[in-house]
Amino acid sequence: MHFTTEQRLDDGVLERAFTLGEIPGILWTPTPTPTPASAPVPLVLLGHPPLGLRAMYPRLVGRARQAVADGFAAATIELPGSGDRPRWAAVEQARADLRRAVEAGEPVDEETVDALVLPLVEKSVPEWQAALDALLSLPEIGGPVGYSGGVISIGIRLAVVEPRISAAVLFAGSLVPAAMFEEARQVTVPLHVLLQWDDAGNDRQAALDLFDAFGSKEKTLHATMGGHTGVPQFAGDAAARFFARHLK
Amino acid sequence: MHFTTEQRLDDGVLERAFTLGEIPGILWTPTPTPTPASAPVPLVLLGHPPLGLRAMYPRLVGRARQAVADGFAAATIELPGSGDRPRWAAVEQARADLRRAVEAGEPVDEETVDALVLPLVEKSVPEWQAALDALLSLPEIGGPVGYSGGVISIGIRLAVVEPRISAAVLFAGSLVPAAMFEEARQVTVPLHVLLQWDDAGNDRQAALDLFDAFGSKEKTLHATMGGHTGVPQFAGDAAARFFARHLK
Numbered sequence: 317m318h319f320t321t322e323q324r325l326d327d328g329v330l331e332r333a334f335t336l337g338e339i340p341g342i343l344w345t346p347t348p349t350p351t352p353a354s355a356p357v358p359l360v361l362l363g364h365p366p367l368g369l370r371a372m373y374p375r376l377v378g379r380a381r382q383a384v385a386d387g388f389a390a391a392t393i394e395l396p397g398s399g400d401r402p403r404w405a406a407v408e409q410a411r412a413d414l415r416r417a418v419e420a421g422e423p424v425d426e427e428t429v430d431a432l433v434l435p436l437v438e439k440s441v442p443e444w445q446a447a448l449d450a451l452l453s454l455p456e457i458g459g460p461v462g463y464s465g466g467v468i469s470i471g472i473r474l475a476v477v478e479p480r481i482s483a484a485v486l487f488a489g490s491l492v493p494a495a496m497f498e499e500a501r502q503v504t505v506p507l508h509v510l511l512q513w514d515d516a517g518n519d520r521q522a523a524l525d526l527f528d529a530f531g532s533k534e535k536t537l538h539a540t541m542g543g544h545t546g547v548p549q550f551a552g553d554a555a556a557r558f559f560a561r562h563l564k
Numbered sequence: 565m566h567f568t569t570e571q572r573l574d575d576g577v578l579e580r581a582f583t584l585g586e587i588p589g590i591l592w593t594p595t596p597t598p599t600p601a602s603a604p605v606p607l608v609l610l611g612h613p614p615l616g617l618r619a620m621y622p623r624l625v626g627r628a629r630q631a632v633a634d635g636f637a638a639a640t641i642e643l644p645g646s647g648d649r650p651r652w653a654a655v656e657q658a659r660a661d662l663r664r665a666v667e668a669g670e671p672v673d674e675e676t677v678d679a680l681v682l683p684l685v686e687k688s689v690p691e692w693q694a695a696l697d698a699l700l701s702l703p704e705i706g707g708p709v710g711y712s713g714g715v716i717s718i719g720i721r722l723a724v725v726e727p728r729i730s731a732a733v734l735f736a737g738s739l740v741p742a743a744m745f746e747e748a749r750q751v752t753v754p755l756h757v758l759l760q761w762d763d764a765g766n767d768r769q770a771a772l773d774l775f776d777a778f779g780s781k782e783k784t785l786h787a788t789m790g791g792h793t794g795v796p797q798f799a800g801d802a803a804a805r806f807f808a809r810h811l812k
Contacts, residue, residue, distance in 0.1 A: 410731070513785070515777070524772065527787070528761070536799070537773070539785035550809060551784070554802060561798060 317450035319343075321378055329384045331377070335482070336447055338370060341393035349456045356458030358563040361444060361474075361481075362392040363466020365438065366407075368399035374382035375545075379552075387470060387554050388563065389457050393447050394465075396439045406435060414491075418517070433469050437496075439474045441473045445554035448480055457558035462559045468526070469496045475503045485510065487553045488523035488537075500529040507535040508552060515543055567591075567696035579625070579774045582696055588617060588648060589641035593627035597704045606732060606811040607699055609722075609729075610640040611714020613657075614812030616647035618769045623793075627712070627800075635806050636811065637705050641695050643715075644687045655683055662739075666721060666765070678741045680719050685744075689721045696728055714775070717744045725749045729812035731760065732804045736771035736785075748777040755783040756806040758799060763791055 321333045328347045333340065350356050359419035360383045364372045369392065376392055383390035397404030417424045444463075451457055462480035463471050471486045476499055484503075488511040507530055511523050527537045537560070540551045569581045570645040576595045580775055581588065598604050606717045608631045617640065624640055631638035645652030658680035665672045692711075708730035711719050720733045724747055732751075754777055759771050775785045784806070788799045 511785075513783075533789065534796075535761075535789060537759075537785065537787035538788075541781065541783060548782075549806075552806075557798075557802075 317447075317453075317528045325377075327381060327385070329381055331380075336402065336443075336450055339393050339447070341391060341447060342369065342376070342380075343451065343455055346378075346384050346387070348368065352455045356456055357389050358460050358462070358559075359385060359448075359457050359461045360388045360390045360559060360563070361448070362390050362462055364392060364395070364469055365467060366395045366398045368392050369533055370399055376554055382552065382556055383521070383559075386459070386560055388462075389451075389558065391447065391451050393443060395436065396443070397436075398417065404435075406526075407432065424491065426494065429491050433467065433491060433493050435467050436467060436496070437473050440467075440470055441477065441535070444474055445471070445478055460563050462563050464555070464559070468492060472496050472499050472503060475507075476503050481505060483507070483559060485558060487511075488518070488526060489515075490517070490519035490522045492522060492526055497526060497529050500526055501531045503504055503530050503532055505532060506558075506562050508555055509534045509535065509537045510555065511537060511539040512543060512546065513539045513541055549558060565695075573625075573629070575629060575633070577629055579628075582640065584691075584698055586649065587641050587691055587695070588604070589639060589695060590624070590633055591699065592625075592638045593704055594635070594637070596633050600703050605635060606708050606710070606807075607696075607705050608636045608638045608710045609696070610638050610712055611719055612640060612643075613714060614643045614646045615668055617642050618647055619785065622763060630800065630804055631807075634708075634808055636644055636807065637699075639695065639699055641691060643684065644691070644730075645684075652683075655680060661667055672696065672739065675740065676745075677739050681715065681739060681741050682743070684715060685717050685721050688715075688718055689725065692718070692722055696726065700728070706810050710811050712803070712807070716740060720744050720747050720751060723753050723755075727752060731755070731807065732764075733806060735759075736766070737773060738765070738767035738770045740770060740774055745777050748811045749776050751780055753780060754806075754810050755780045756803055757783065757785050758795060758803065759785060759787040760787050760791060761787045763788055768797055769780060 317336050317491045319332045319334045323331050330347045332343045332413050380390040394401050397407045398469050413428045462483045463481050464485040468486050468489050471484050475481050475484050485508045486541050492528050509527050565584050567580050567582050571579050576592050578595050578729050580591045614739040619765050627640040642649050645655045661676045709728050710731045713735050716734050716737050723729050731754045733756045737758050748751050
């Protein structure tokens with residue numbers, strides 16, 4: 317892990333860009349930087365859709381400021397095939413197929429969903445785990461670790477395979493491969509699932525079925541009105557309180 | 565409105581029993597009692613199932629303490645046909661039919677649901693409105709007013725016909741007459757709807773359909789695990805924050 321730039325945001329948040337091998341990422345921590353002697357902070361991993369860190373930055377930095385204000389560090393990494401990382405032909409093809417179906421008002425077939433999501437899960441989850449290794453080796457970061465948002469299938473797989481994830485906030489989206497419903501049954505960490513009830517691009521019933529499938533004993537579905545990016549402030553606050561309950 | 569007894573609970577909550585004509589009720593207020601010169605407090609009406617105030621008291625007083633701790637007054641009245649109020653043959657018959665169906669593992673037919681719920685809505689809603697007249701005339705109570713819990717159909721009707729209700733926390737239950745789904749479309753106040761996802765006595769799909777039907781621009785569905793009376797503490801806290809956002 318190699319820090320490349322560093323800036324202090326106006327609310328005292330330290331933002332550091334890093335690379336982990338070829339993968340760019342960003343880490344946000346409180347200032348003054350916690351030390352092992354003071355109190356290392358828990359970590360929230362910020363998931364995001366595969367649109368590139370630069371495009372997602374405004375929303376990510378907002379979530380990171382909230383996390384740091386709540387007493388956490390926050391970090392994210394670029395997804396494979398996005399942003400400045402090399403193009404990924406297979407996923408680009410699936411994305412084009414998806415766009416065509418959506419624009420034609422046709423249902424997205426299972427093959428396209430699988431081709432879009434499954435390789436992303438396979439490739440990105442070990443990268444998030446490698447990022448976790450590096451981040452948890454920093455003296456200012458302790459545990460536990462939460463995962464928040466982004467591609468829900470990545471969150472599911474991470475929650476299943478990575479024991480260092482203690483709690484997750486997931487955004488219920490459709491485009492979930494059938495295989496991920498089975499994996500959802502293996503999730504046992506506390507979950508806070510956000511659903512935008514009137515999200516036009518979302519299959520509400522699939523989201524409810526996925527919520528039902530999760531094996532976690534503590535799971536909460538928090539459905540609010542508004543479109544895909546219209547999560548109201550109070551729903552974000554509720555997700556923050558969920559992490560405060562489980563990561564402290 | 566006539567106060568009959570008064571006691572101070574250990575956390576400084578003043579609990580007063582009252583009668584409103586023939587209807588018993590309970591009012592909980594902070595101490596020292598707010599005055600018009602200090603700051604009259606908003607009011608939360610505590611709904612409950614028709615099992616009698618005495619049987620419901622332990623849960624009601626818990627909700628009332630929370631409301632007072634949050635800066636509200638809380639009040640409730642006995643439902644018609646319950647507790648010390650005169651028996652009500654029609655509703656008792658419907659209740660017996662319901663019990664028979666549930667014990668036989670049969671679906672509860674629409675006629676039984678209508679016979680159980682609609683008369684209760686017709687008779688109780690004007691009583692809650694009369695209680696509201698009396699309670700809002702007290703110098704220690706200002707506005708706005710929230711309605712919380714109990715028979716969801718009563719909450720729906722109150723939210724539609726009573727403009728002094730500014731926000732409502734509703735417990736999604738089944739046994740909702742078909743006519744109330746239509747009324748739900750006329751509800752416009754902010755709603756926080758609690759759903760116990762695995763409530764065996766509850767038709768989950770009906771609850772989701774009802775949530776979908778509400779006309780309110782701000783409505784949140786908060787689904788948690790556990791049975792009918794197993795609403796976790798954090799879900800109660802979330803409902804309290806909803807009132808704090810809307811009644812202050």
